[in-house]
Amino acid sequence: MKIFSVDKIRKADAYTIEREPISSINLMERAATQLFLWLSKRVDNSHTVKIFAGPGNNGGDGLALSRMLAGADYKVEIFIVRYTDKTSDDFNTNYGRATKTEGCSISDINSINDFPEINEDEIVIDAIFGSGLTRPIEGFPGKVIKEINKSTAIKIAIDTPSGIFSDSSSVHNQGAIVCADYTLSFQFPKLAFMMPENDPYVGEWHVLDIGLHADYINNTQTANFFSVKEDVVPLVKKRRKFSHKGTYGHALLIAGSYGKMGAAVLAAEACLRSGVGLLHTHIPKVGYQIMQTALPEAMISLDRYENYFSEVPDLSLFNSVGIGSGLGMEHQSQMALKLLIQEFHAPMVFDADALNILSENPTWLAFLSAGSILTPHPKEFERLAGKWHDDFERLALQRDFAKRYNVYVVLKGANTSVCTPDGKCYFNSTGNPGMATAGSGDVLTGIITGLLAQGYSSGQAAVLGVYLHGLAGDIAAKKLGQEAMIAGDMIRALGKAWRKLE
Template sequence: MKIINAEQTRQLDQYTIENEPIASIDLMERASLRFSEWFSNKFSSQKTIKIFAGMGNNGGDGLAVARMLYQNRYKVEVYIIKYSDTGSIDFHKNEKRLSKLPIKIIRLDENSKHPELGEQDIIIDAIFGSGLNRPIRGFTACLIQHLNDSAALKVSIDIPSGLFCDNFNADENIFRADHTLSFQFPKLSFMLPQNHVYVGEWAIKDIGLHKEKIEHLPTSFFFIDQDYISSILKTRKKFDHKGTYGHALLVGGSYGKIGAVVLATKAALRSGAGLISARVPSFGYTILQSNVPEAMCITEQNEDENTHPPFDSFSSIGIGPGMGTDANAQSLFISILQQINFPIVVDADAINLIGKYPALMDLVPKGSILTPHPKEFERLTSGKYHNQYERLEVQREFAKEYEVTVLVKGAHSSIALPSGEVYFNSTGNSGMATGGSGDVLTGIITGLLAQSYRPEYATILGVYLHGLAGDFAAKEKSETAMIASDIINNLGEAYKTILS
């Protein structure tokens, strides 16, 4: 699914109005109806719904929603924020429609007292939407602070007032929603962890904007949905054999951290790769062999004896989990980089090594996949950014410059491709913020790479599968109690869901 910017949203609304065709007031009605249905399914009608409407089209939505919720038997009060003398045409049309109903409408300006709010209320924020083009000032800003301080549950229409759709707003005057319902597409700002305090839990509803126009809107940002995943997943054929699915090698482990390679190896197996080997320090041999009998094991011992297959004979290599950054780890990493010329997965301590010795990046084959968490990404790029919008740009530039895929892990993990496109993941939960979960992801992506997925697809599919398996694990064990192994154990469920 595309993520489009505020200006494109405006153009798409306009195009839909002219070419569906549909009157703008009817499009507003459709959007408001989607919101009201969603709201009515989710929130009790015992509470008083206090709707705060601005004077643009977001405010127009708010007034239409007030009418609809009243018709759904909610107790509704409306506050119009008079930050301007006139509002948008559709705002005024909805104001007129609302005035015919016995609903309390209070107009607020700089001389008004702040309304009383408490736990018995639900606030609906329809002050500003995607038309916001500068920080909120004056009494509207004070009002937003007052709303934020209240104990009422808070819900935003389309986007929390004060948040920009596509770029950073250093301002504090931003509504802090518990829930946001947005129209048609998520906004780029919803993808960034720093905005979670404003956006809360978010959902989107299709409001039937023009399909062909959507197809032609250029964008670099995408939200990964199941349709897309199903389109890239390969199905297995009757006469396939284990050679068809490649031979993946996982490299890592150090004293006390062999478990990281064990997890990555198991995950690579469950991802469907044909053969798996793990390369660990010799003291990890027994641990690996007894924990993952399906895998073969290489240590520096059989390496010296030249009895193991050369590194360039594998279909894919994932390097870094639990590896450490000492001289041994460093020379192993360099030696592998010098021997191979196909894309590999670079994770954890292998990324930290590049952070320490940036020249190593020149040895990383083009097409490779780097999977840092935010701290590792900071080390990799010396943290040349001040907020997550800037970080995203640094991530894109890095991917383009080195022609690699850069996956920064997080709630909506972002995957920057060498083409400059960025894909945000839609699966996963906070139960996955636990030791070993990143090692599992490295194993999955390495396993997919072995099965001849293009690096971009291996990453996108891997991240989605990992999150979906995590969601199944959370259902089974709870977000609190689930551990990384539960993600591996649920990869089968994740595959079945995508294939069904």
């Protein structure tokens, strides 16, 4: 799914109006219908719905929704926030229709003294400002938004929460922003929804298909994407009847150290569950019995040192290499990593301590194999790329890093982002907070390493691996609850995750 800028969304609206053709007021009606269908499935008409509408098209959406709700016997109260005398044509049309609709009560808010009381069991609809906002909301409309935020009622934002910037950071925005529980975005998610800094405002967001013209969507370029099932399923390689284990590649995982062999086991089992044909794990001697006992399917390459990684095995056997899980930061481990970078010329996966070693030796980054995949969490990425002031700046750093070093950067977190060497970014749609647990990143390293070994391209392995990882996390959370799930539960759920992609 594409993520378009506000400017391109406007052009999509205009293209649809011209080419379908459809009038702008009827396109607004179509959008309001989707709002009504979403809301009516989740909220019964015993709840009063209070709609706060601005004088532009966002307010027009709210007014069109009010008519549909009133027609379904909801008690609807509309409050027009009169912060300007200017109104849009489609607002005026829907305002006129609402005044003639039985069951719609309309009042003006001309000052904060006109703000109504909101009861806890009511539903608040935010239709004050739309996605094209470019300046902070202050003064009278800002006070209205602050009053809305004081309410404990469920708040639903139309298209985007009023006050938020869709294509740039709101961190430095000194104005008021609606803190929505739900945001209903038309046709596309907004880039702002992918940013952790905006979670308090956006809440749980949903995309509503309003039928914008497919030709415009398909033919218009963008650098940002939201990876959903329909995007990922075509990436999955079908297994052929006469294939064998050699068909599915031979992976090498270099992982583990004294006290951290669990990370190596988790990465190795996840790698095997990714579908790889053969797996070697290069581990220190201390991990030999642990790995052989925990995972008999994995072959062992034993380091000469007892407690940590110090030497590179023969690399000629392997289609992919993943390194970092539980590795440690010993000097010998650092020197061995440098040698690995020099000797293995296919894409590799770098995680955890491998990333920390790279951050202490930044000149090595220029020698990484083209298409290598780095999987940092935010703190690891900060050590690699430097600090940022807001999440949009972080995304710019991530994108620049991927382009500069010709690598894929998988920044872990909610909506894990995959930035590619050609400047694109893919945000993931699966996963949940239960995955914020020890070993979760090791599972991801194993999955991506296994996919690389099977012949997936770096971009495919990163996007598919992240999606599978999150999907397995969702399956585990549904079974066990987010609080109780652990990394091993995600591995055990990988089978069901694969089945969902069939």
